[in-house]
Amino acid sequence: MATPANPPAPVSSATQPGEHIEEVDVSSEMQGSFLEYAYSVIYSRALPDARDGLKPVQRRILYQMSEMGLRPDRGHVKSARVVGEVMGKLHPHGDASIYDAMVRLTQDFILRVPLIDGHGNFGSLDDGPAAPRYTEARLHATALAMTESLDEDVVNFVPNYDNQLTQPEVLPAAFPNLLVNGASGIAVGMATNMAPHNLVEVIGAARHLLHNPNATLDDLMEFVPGPDLPTGGTISGLAGIKDAYATGRGAFKTRAKVSTESISARKTGLVVTELPYMVGAEKVIEKIKDGVNSKKLSGISDVTDLTDRRHGLRLVIGIKTGFSPDAVLEQLYRFTPLEDSFNINNVALVNGGPQTLGLRDLLQVYVDHRLDVVTRRSRYRLARRLERLHLVEGLLIAILDIDEVIQVIRQSDDSEAARSRLRTVFDLSELQAEYILELRLRRLTKFSRIELENEKQQLLSEIAELEALLTSPARLRDLVSVELDEISDRFGTPRRTLLTEARPSIATSASSRKNAPVLEIADTACRVYLSTTGRAIRVDIAEPVEGADETAVPLVRRRTKHDAIRSSVVTTARSEIGAVTNLGRLIRFTAVDLPNVPTNSIQLGAGARISDYLAMTNKKERVIAFVSLESEDSIVVGTRQGVVKRIATGAYPNKPEFEIIALKAGDEVVGAAQGPDGEELVFVTSDAQLLHFSASAVRPQGAAAGGVAGINLGAKASVIFFGSVDPAREIVVATVSSATDALPGVDPGRAKVSLLGEFPGKGRATGGVRAHSFLKGEDVLSLAWAGPAPSLAVGTDGSVRQLPDAGAKRDASGTPLDAAVGSIGTSL
Template identity: 75%
Template sequence: MSRSPSMPPAASTERIEDVDVSVEMQGSFLEYAYSVIYSRALPDARDGLKPVQRRILYQMSEMGLRPDRGHVKSARVVGEVMGKLHPHGDTAIYDAMVRMAQAFSLRVPLIDGHGNFGSLDDGPAAPRYTEARLAAPALAMTENLDEDVVDFVPNYDNQLTQPDVLPAAYPNLLVNGASGIAVGMATNMAPHNLIEVVGAARHLLTYPDASLEHLMEFIPGPDLPTGGTIVGLAGIKDAYLTGRGSFKTRARVSVEAISARKTGLVVTELPYLVGPEKVIEKIKDGVNSKKLSGISDVTDLTDRTKGLRLVIGIKTGFSPDAVLEQLYRYTPLEDSFNINAVALVEGAPQTLGLRELLLVYVNHRIAVVTRRSAYRLARRKERLHLVEGLLVAIVDIDEVIQVIRASDDTEQARLRLIDVFDLSQVQAEYILELRLRRLTRFSRIELEAERDQLLAEIAALEKLLSSTGAIRNLVSEELAAVADKFGTPRRTVLTEAKPSIAGVSAAAAKRNAAVLEVQDIPTRIFLSCTGRIARVDLLVENESQPQRIVPPQRRSKHDAVLSSLETTSRTEVGAVTNRGRLIRFSPVDLPVMPPTSIQLAAGVRVVDYLVLGRDERVLALVSLETERAIALGTRQGIVKRVTPGDWANRPDFEIIALKPKDEVVGAAQGADDDELVFVASDSQLLHFSAAGVRPQGRAAGGMAGIKLAAGTSVVFFTSLSVGDAESAVVATVAIGSEVLLLPDFGSTKVSDFSEYPAKGRATGGVRSQRFLKGEDAISVAWVGPAPARAVAPDGTARALPESGSRRDASGVMLDAIIGAIGAQI
């Protein structure tokens, strides 16, 4: 019914009070700050857990999600925790749950997650897609909760209770660390190794007055889940002393040959909470902004089998160690970790050093064991009291039954049992509830055995509770058992800081940029007859005479030299192949042999160092920094000279147009007064002046070099300088083309090059070796400075006869095959 306008208004129930806004805001803010500090952001120093983490573990324990049970949906766990214990929202609960399941976040994960729980670069899947259960170490955090070891407090709506702190069978705060931002304060603590932390805690139990120095003998520094290297230990000691400090973590990086021609930095461990995608992004930004140099590419080869593997390619000519120092300065490969050890102690936030953290935990554990022992003692005394009453009843069982039958009701029976048998009310009540099947002779024996056992246990517990030292020993033994069960070896390496670009100013780093590049020093490159390539850095006598180079000592006992070239380590040179290609490369990444002991077998296979086609071989090394022409000889007797030109930005190119089925058999670089030498398979040797062959362009096909008989081909070609020609020798190996029943390795001879007269270009030359019976072809030939060196196909040395034979004489029979002939080093 509507009210008439003439009716008076109803009495108002509103109450308006005037308050000072500043006072109200101050009080409200303090309440909010206290709630955040105590109920959300900071861990308890005893169990190292924030309230949400503690509630998750407790609720999962109540749900029976043990390691031997199946996983359940994470959404179910989140719902149970939110509905019963933690009313702050599902996102906060799931985020805390995910972190406790991540092996890269916690040193000892507390939750066994199934599904996508995220990575260092990506977040986890939604809780409806993942499953979880408690990990085995979580059982050590929640064990004995049913034995009155900790206080229980009401939940948010006073309907249920929850533990104020977990028993924590190991120092979780130190082992797994913590991070959180409260109001006006924050905490950030690094993970440590469980075995080391337990060792320190046990030492403190034995020696309560132990100093920080003694404790650091057990805990030298943090042990991060992702490994890495900690450089500089001064900040760690500061943090252990005052609760505040910092240290630098570095990735674990090794310099490896990612291919025969390319060196790279391989990252297998990253600093704590740094993901590979973040590193790659920073490297790309640094390269684009010109802060980083010497990096060619970055490849992430991480997989579940091999783990983290980040490959950073280094450009030719740059020092990997120097590039790594740059990466430490400008990328998260080196990261800082600031320790701010703030935790709740008796409900108040405190900044704690290492000794204080261990002391709080040790005292907590002593209290847990004491309360557990007292609880067990009380339960055993209660049970002993009942067992003694049962024994009285069994001894006089007939009278007990008579008393009960003669009673009108249960209350009368209870009172009569107490009066007749001198029992307590609890004993009488227990006898009344006794089942008849317990009234056997065997049950009496069991009860007597149980009584004796209870008496022994009660005595042991009373002795334990009467001795503080015994309790401390028991705590120490239980800690040792936990360490044996869950402890793992240290992952993080601790080192003192070494000098790096990261420690200097930006201006100084710019001045030191030249250090990134490998020094350009004189070197000699060797190409062996078996296809291996290496270099020897030549030694300079003194700085005042930089052009006088000390030649390397010749101690090679394996292989022979097909071609060699003196250059510098950063100068580009060319490799001429049998396909008529010239491939440019820098010798900076070649294996370096010591000048005192050159072993060509230590070199890298040239097919691995250069990109070669099928059946393509490198025949000679040439300089691209000179105008001396490159002379080429082909299998079909063609000769060509080509002068190095402007070949910039061309990694490889053809320097002769070959006819079908033709290939280059030899190449050498020389002057116009050099002698060009051909050796044909029919033993004909021809040499003529290089001046008779005019240089041509790259696309030319050359001109006639030697006139070949039908069915023959060129087996060797070279260019000899005037000085080398005077002391040169000719070494040849003759074989037969028919297969014989007996082993026949052919014959060989060595003669002086001076015995061979020069002929005109495009003529047939003169005979270099007379064939023996059954021989019809030259398989191997070589012309060059004495002494010649013969090797087997695998590079093993073979003996050659002394030089001095007539040019057309026959050879000496061989007892082993000769695969190639070349020069000695």
Template identity: 70%
Template sequence: MTRATDDPTGTSDEKILNVDVSTEMQDSFLEYAYSVIYSRALPDARDGLKPVQRRILYMMSEMGLRPEKGHVKSARVVGEVMGKLHPHGDTAIYDALVRLAQSWTMRIPLIDGHGNFGSPDDGPAAARYTEARLDAVALLMVDQLDEDVVDFVPNYDNQLTQPDVLPAAIPNLLVNGASGIAVGMATNMAPHNLIEVVAGARYLIEHPNATLDDLMAFIPGPDLPGGGTIVGLAGIRDAYETGRGAFKTRAKVSIETLGPRKTGLVVTELPYLVGPEKVIAKIKDGVTAKKIQGISDVTDLTDRMNGLRLVIGIKTGFDPEAVLEQLYKLTPLEDGFSINNVALVDGGPHTLGLRDLLIVYVNHRIEVVTRRTAYRLARRRERLHLVEGLLIAILDIDEVIQVIRASDDTDQARTRLIDVFELSVLQADYILELRLRRLTKFSRIELEAERDKLREEIAQLEALLGDPALIRKAVSDELDEVAEKHGTPRRTLLTEARPSLAGASKRAQPVLEVADAPCTVYLSTTGRVVRVDREETEELRADGLTAPVVASRRSKHDAIRSEVVTTRRSEIGAVTDTGRLIRMPVLDLPAVPANSVQLGAGVKAGDYLSLDAKREKVVGLVSLDSTVPIALGTAQGIVKRIAPGAYPARPDFEVIALKTGDAVVGVAQHSEEDELVFITSDAQLLRFFQASVRPQGVAAGGMAGINLGAGASVIWFGSVPDTGDAVVVTIAASTSTLAGADVGTGKVSEFTEFPPKGRATGGVRAHRFLKGEDTLTVAWAGPAPALAVGHDGAARTLPESGARRDASGVGLSGVVGSVGAARRS
């Protein structure tokens, strides 16, 4: 290849240079690739920002666009960034600014946008029409830049400086994710929940050798801005381990009655970055091509007041669940997300797992806090030096004035002050600039107080700087404050339920009729609900697996609080501690194979029913088709049985009129031969036959069940079937210790050890407290074997059965959070 150049001598019109084509292409391409990778497409693993995003936040901070200030035109921000820091087109800058303000793109937006910033289906308005300012969270990204916490580098024309990385007091890369296409590589990172990421980072700070499993206990999976459901967690673990993986996201869809004879699918949450218009277009295309059947109409009722609401009408005679499965396969109601955690570490691109990402961020924060501490220490030492000089001047102010007045010029005054009072140059200059109003007696008192405070602060900073453990604790505490102030509840449900037909052949025709087959719904003691289809249980038995083999496969979340035998097309009721019964369609629940016995694959009942976890929780499941009454027990000792068939046709209704301060602690639905059991916090147990409690309507308030001692309350209520193998489990501890800190003692007694008493009596003693113990924290009665789990769902070991009913407990190996029944095949 030849290259023509101008001849500076003027002896000829041009100068020809011979250049090797391969070398020229290689050098040019590498230079271009390097620029794209390091200066445009990939985020830094420390602050999670690309250069353009970092420059936008820094420039907005320099412009004073704080949350308490007014918005300014986005075009002005774009102009400032382009003119001073980012030598690229305004389109790229504005696109990056818009993304930082979109709540459906960022889990925690960093820019507060005003105006049309677009939607998942449409782009934003032009920069001259929109306005922006920093969000409160963004201040944590740029805070303390004036305290030498990060290095500054020159801008593109060496006229200004800009931070090489932001302090990033929030783990932005994991929380907000990132996407970008470089040359020969790309990044695609999913957003996560701030509270969970901070919890994982703090655990890593305290336990530097933490494993991936330890961290996933705090960070179970992504938390997408639009909510939805993540189906299948194997790909997430792969991504957390290797930096690459994939998972499926589903829309949150409920089957609702739209009219007297019309049923529809109501979509309230969509997969990540999927908009309703895209879904509607795919449905219309599928109906037109006759690939999708059973759809009568699609209506978008989305608005700013009520959020996303997409109503899909179902034709008469079609099963909504089967139609939904068809939509999962053929429309974006189920979408895939591929994780590729590529980010810059020490100036080079790396593929990082979850632990690596947390380590890089934690090390960055440790460096930031260390540099900040050193800067503050230096400033306070400088100030203390000046204050001590001022105190010397005030004590001998007459002599100081005389020295200054006797000097010919400033230099001589400075020299004489240094010699006479043994001051430094800085102290002497400061005294020479001293105003007369600082020479009062009150100013001396102020200076002495300031000196003492500075000495105290310097001691604290020196101790902090000299102990790496204190630095790590400071980082952990600051992260905790961030999560406390800016954290939000998880939006995305995580489930191990089977993926839809999307993974099957495109020519496979979905079956639109789902048989109303028998199934069992389980509620674990940790609050997870799951459906097990009966036909799978029968297949398991046909394969020769016996009940003991199935039981041996138990893992986490397998202690059962409640179970209901029903059918897939029916409704069951979830009873909450507030006395409310909520209808729950069985088909909507995640199903697991009968042989897995993994109740942890289900969903949290409170999340599934959209309950406020601080105000209401599910205490049991009941059948609405059974002829057996529902029995309820409350914390204040009230018992009630509800006559079957008297349930209102509303989605939810009150099943007991509770007194002020009372709450439902248990629910049961068994035959008349089974006994009702109360266990109280002061270790009293009362058992009596159900026949002694007459059934009432849903509006009634029940009747006296057990007489409580002073300060006592009911901690467990239920029914115990007459199987002959029932046991009673009690766990005792002290109320003077922090919850979860006292392992306590426990015992397991035969249920026959407890004599029956009449209703509305005090019962018999069920546990003798040891010295220091004064309450039961956990209790349960039911068929053996009893299963105990911790607050995290991990299995706990209980003592052997056979203890006397009024005996004391024995020491436990770990804190028991709840006790429940084992699942029986």
């Protein structure tokens, strides 16, 4: 092979003139680049700041909308305009990420307290939002609280991405947004997933921490018992929540709110009105259809979505004839998203770095931030008022010697000379002299002088107040607490999510799913308690001791924390019991989802509000007693107008709820009980009359009857207590006197506790005997109660109040109380 005439020159490893090649280690370069990228994602995109609970893009949206003047009292503007302003001035990323963040801030099914008021289609859990050119937005009133006082140097401002503008490093955040609205995000090597909470509860915990810096987690959980999800539902099992509050990591199960209703005369259905957090109706329907087709679910005839904007979510699941609704519901809980899991991972930025925070840490970070904001705001306001006071004092000097001031100015060659002579002649500062030179002639009137003197006094008062505030940490904490309380009053809403200790239904393994019983929660014997403040708990009954009362709770040392017992019933976890209301209705329900409290530490405060548990919509209706629907003892009720009625056993209609007494206009049920014919029925009236007679004197009637006369009432008197007691036990009568025109809680009144044996019995429909003697200024009984000793009084705040010892004469006047009593019941 011939050699080419002109072979190519060999390649030299030497660099060309002016070039420089630096050899680097690839692994080191990749590691450094990855760390820079990870830090950028963690700090600038994915994780919220623990102080205001916002990611950078969310903070920029709210700040820019505030700068654009998109207040709640002004019209909406196109979302595309907001996105463009944020992208052009503050956010270095694309419009899609800005609009996605903006949409989330409007969705009330994602956030417990939305921050943007959207107009148009902003999506749902099943569908995405419309394009930004079709939707409009403005700030919500809550967003104004987040951005309030930004112009008063309350936070640091940092440059935007091109150093042309500035933006707040963090928002002032007038409420703990991170806990209230939660957060979710995926960074590099870490993620955050935080549940929403109730605004009133979180603010209550923050205020408690403000005044009690050494408060424990248990103290704070008295205010924040668990998450409060925007879509409501029920949280089953609280152990995982306490783990999350202690360590920052935990999990809990959420259940849909489901009721059993009659769809037609012969068909029953399960009606879903609330779904677990982040679960849409279409997803549930799809899973139900898949379960029916794969034979995992049985007993379901159809699924109908009746959701609309007026009535909200309403998903109706038809049950086939012959199938138990409870059994079908348990299957739905196991195999569909009607029961779901939420994993808590409280990761947020603290001092620029990611940290996993528990409940106390999250509240502490916010409280420290808010204290710093109020301190900086107070310093700013103090500086401005000192500046204004300086100018006002100069103006007063000028007005007092206005003729000489005018002469000095007229004799000066120019403004600089006038300024200099004013400072020399009147001992003014440069700012005061300049301000006087700019003074308009209309300010020289006598009225302006009075205004300036008043303004000076007002400024001196405000300066003194601000200086006292800045020198007193206690006053500063009080101010922050008061401002938080105002936010709670303005934006607080009732709790939506019910917290229970019920065992979740989701199986954890294939074998457990295969062998799972139809009803996982055992139908154990239990006693259900109703407290005087409307909370209900369930206490399991252990195996009875031979020779002991089988209906009694085991005789162990029990501890009650606040509250007293109003009513109790022995039943089983899945048996139907009745809740009697003051409107004369009986509502059927089971106690399976009530908080199950151990017998050695019964705390009524841990119970569920029975009105929420029964989904009672009428605010005037309240539960006054529990009764057993399987007992042979008849139910007896007494009304405010003195009517008594016994309902015959077995006369209960087969309906979820029904009337048990036909009430007259203006009447209501004041008491209900259940017992044999040998018990005594007790009436106590507002004019201090007590009547008791045997229950056998009242003939049982059907549910639709109106009852018979129980006690004859005096003029303007009404029944304030009715109950049934066992005469074989030691029964006491507690009464509290007051004045008709006394304001509630102002005058505690006088209390007396007597034995029921002191009161002679009389026949039905008589007037009774005197139960309390009124002193001067007293004319009415505010409270009365009769039941087994000992009696327990509860204040309006739920705390225990001390009553006198039993043994007073039946017509005694009682002894003064130290504090007002809200209700009386029996202790455990």
